[in-house]
Amino acid sequence: MYRSQTLAVKYLAAAIGLFGVMTIAGLLSAYYYIDPDFLFGLLHFNIAKILHIDTLVIWLLMGFMGAIYWFLPEELGREPVGIWLAEILFYVFCAAVAVVAVVFIVVQYGGSNEFALWFINQGRKYVEAPRWAALGVVAVMVVFGYNVIGTVLATRKLTGIIAVLMVDLIPLVALYLDAFPAMTNMSQDLFWWWWLVHLWVEATWEVLIGCIMAFTLMQLLGTSRRIVETWLYIEVALVLGTGILGLGHHYFWIGTPNYWLGIGGFFSALEPLPLLGMVVHAVYDAGTHHMKTANRPALYWMMAEAFGNFLGGGVWGFMITLPQINLYAHGTQWTVSHGHFAFWGAYGCGVIAVAYLVAQKVRALPEVGGALWKWSFAALNLGLIGMVGALLVSGMTQSFVERAIGGSTLQAFIAGQQDPWFVSGMLLRFIFGVIFALGYAILVYDLATLGKRGVVLAAPAKAVP
Amino acid sequence: MTPTGLLSTALLLGLYVLLAGGYGLVYTLARLERWRNLKSVAGVFFVLHCAIAVLIVVSSALAPGWKLLLVASSVAIFVIPPLTWRYLEHIHGGEGTQ
Numbered sequence: 001m002y003r004s005q006t007l008a009v010k011y012l013a014a015a016i017g018l019f020g021v022m023t024i025a026g027l028l029s030a031y032y033y034i035d036p037d038f039l040f041g042l043l044h045f046n047i048a049k050i051l052h053i054d055t056l057v058i059w060l061l062m063g064f065m066g067a068i069y070w071f072l073p074e075e076l077g078r079e080p081v082g083i084w085l086a087e088i089l090f091y092v093f094c095a096a097v098a099v100v101a102v103v104f105i106v107v108q109y110g111g112s113n114e115f116a117l118w119f120i121n122q123g124r125k126y127v128e129a130p131r132w133a134a135l136g137v138v139a140v141m142v143v144f145g146y147n148v149i150g151t152v153l154a155t156r157k158l159t160g161i162i163a164v165l166m167v168d169l170i171p172l173v174a175l176y177l178d179a180f181p182a183m184t185n186m187s188q189d190l191f192w193w194w195w196l197v198h199l200w201v202e203a204t205w206e207v208l209i210g211c212i213m214a215f216t217l218m219q220l221l222g223t224s225r226r227i228v229e230t231w232l233y234i235e236v237a238l239v240l241g242t243g244i245l246g247l248g249h250h251y252f253w254i255g256t257p258n259y260w261l262g263i264g265g266f267f268s269a270l271e272p273l274p275l276l277g278m279v280v281h282a283v284y285d286a287g288t289h290h291m292k293t294a295n296r297p298a299l300y301w302m303m304a305e306a307f308g309n310f311l312g313g314g315v316w317g318f319m320i321t322l323p324q325i326n327l328y329a330h331g332t333q334w335t336v337s338h339g340h341f342a343f344w345g346a347y348g349c350g351v352i353a354v355a356y357l358v359a360q361k362v363r364a365l366p367e368v369g370g371a372l373w374k375w376s377f378a379a380l381n382l383g384l385i386g387m388v389g390a391l392l393v394s395g396m397t398q399s400f401v402e403r404a405i406g407g408s409t410l411q412a413f414i415a416g417q418q419d420p421w422f423v424s425g426m427l428l429r430f431i432f433g434v435i436f437a438l439g440y441a442i443l444v445y446d447l448a449t450l451g452k453r454g455v456v457l458a459a460p461a462k463a464v465p
Numbered sequence: 466m467t468p469t470g471l472l473s474t475a476l477l478l479g480l481y482v483l484l485a486g487g488y489g490l491v492y493t494l495a496r497l498e499r500w501r502n503l504k505s506v507a508g509v510f511f512v513l514h515c516a517i518a519v520l521i522v523v524s525s526a527l528a529p530g531w532k533l534l535l536v537a538s539s540v541a542i543f544v545i546p547p548l549t550w551r552y553l554e555h556i557h558g559g560e561g562t563q
Contacts, residue, residue, distance in 0.1 A: 272482045277549045280490075284497070288497070319478050404466075
């Protein structure tokens with residue numbers, strides 16, 4: 001095994017660990033809606049929420065990096081250049097995440113001054129980490145880029161997937177620099193902030209997960225390089241074609257010119273079309289292999305990724321993306337519902353698929369099966385679907401009662417929060433969150449004990465290479 | 466847009482995409498299994514999708530431009546599964562129908 005692959009295992013383990021922190025922080029955040037006095041004076045709701053959404057970003061990012069560090073040496077046939085630096089930075093990255101989390105929990109917030117920006121909280125959603133930690137993230141990403149691009153230059157070997165990955169790494173790093181400015185004009189600040197949040201999530205991350213899924217398909221189903229690369233080019237073109245200007249749907253109500261209503265609505269409305277193509281592709285791939293593979297969990301999680309992306313991004317997103325609807329739905333639990341489903345479908349499932357694939361390779365298992373992964377798969381997806389369904393009910397209630405009927409007054413806000421439909425939705429969200437957390441616990445146990453429980457060899461379905 | 470119009474239009478828009486996905490999914494399964502009846506089911510999904518599109522055009526308070534975009538999207542949705550299938554067959558060398 002390459003050193004890069006050992007590092008990949010560490011990154012994936014850290015990612016799964018942070019997935020757990022995200023889940024616990026999510027449960028806490030959900031519980032505040034049921035009992036607003038919970039941990040009063042000890043831990044504010046906003047801190048639990050910051051931990052929830054920041055660990056979301058970090059666990060996925062670490063999962064992507066783990067996947068790339070796993071596939072890169074196999075793709076290029078050598079140890080990545082500067083891997084020693086990446087190994088050091090992994091520990092620095094983990095330590096930084098831990099320190100930031102402790103500061104968030106213990107210190108919580110600072111004053112409106114430079115010290116707070118640098119050492120406590122930048123105060124910008126998803127990138128709340130203080131500046132010193134944000135600089136650390138940039139350093140990690142730059143070294144990650146150096147590992148990939150330097151290795152290509154050293155080997156003078158460039159495959160289609162690696163070429164796409166290299167091109168993607170530039171905006172991936174450059175856009176993160178957008179985490180730093182602290183503008184006093186709210187509209188300007190949000191305008192650039194969305195470049196980071198939207199273009200990372202709906203452009204650079206989509207390409208990154210496309211590359212990772214291309215590698216995974218080749219290893220999992222033995223799909224030829226020509227096929228995955230051709231499809232990767234098409235999907236990247238379609239996703240970027242609709243996703244980049246789909247950014248406009250975040251510009252509807254932040255003080256930008258009116259033309260963003262048309263641009264954002266138009267390109268967002270086109271976003272389900274490539275997702276439909278992906279569904280056809282996923283069913284085709286699974287069907288031609290009759291769902292047979294030596295690693296069924298990885299295949300099922302890949303399938304869940306295609307369907308989850310379509311449902312969460314496509315169906316849930318399309319409900320609220322046209323400006324006339326978005327006027328009432330933005331900033332409610334409806335968008336939270338869409339966000340949960342889309343993140344899970346587009347990225348979460350993909351990282352779990354890679355984790356199973358890597359676990360099989362590391363432990364040299366001829367086949368991965370058993371029952372635990374099915375329980376975990378069922379509980380995680382049931383929990384997630386239950387949560388997004390409950391949030392949808394609460395969000396629709398908010399849009400209806402608070403926005404459309406009440407006209408967004410304070411009184412209307414309170415009426416929305418007290419509406420039985422809203423309250424029931426938040427309660428159900430917590431209950432399904434607990435099911436999701438149980439699924440997570442089974443997932444961790446399954447991944448940690450694969451090949452050690454003596455039940456790994458499933459009913460011997462003939463493995464398709 | 467009335468409060469109830471808001472909810473009904475949003476739900477119809479969600480259903481519009483969901484049925485498009487159902488059409489794509491069943492169409493692909495039908496081609497994989499070479500099952501003619503399943504292809505009819507795919508057709509039913511697309512007809513339902515079109516019915517939802519018509520309902521949105523007729524009953525919702527969306528601006529005419531968005532309604533036009535939805536109709537154009539339905540045309541694209543109709544051709545995406547067969548086109549994708551044909552292209553997949555091409556690059557896979559007929560693997561799916563063997």
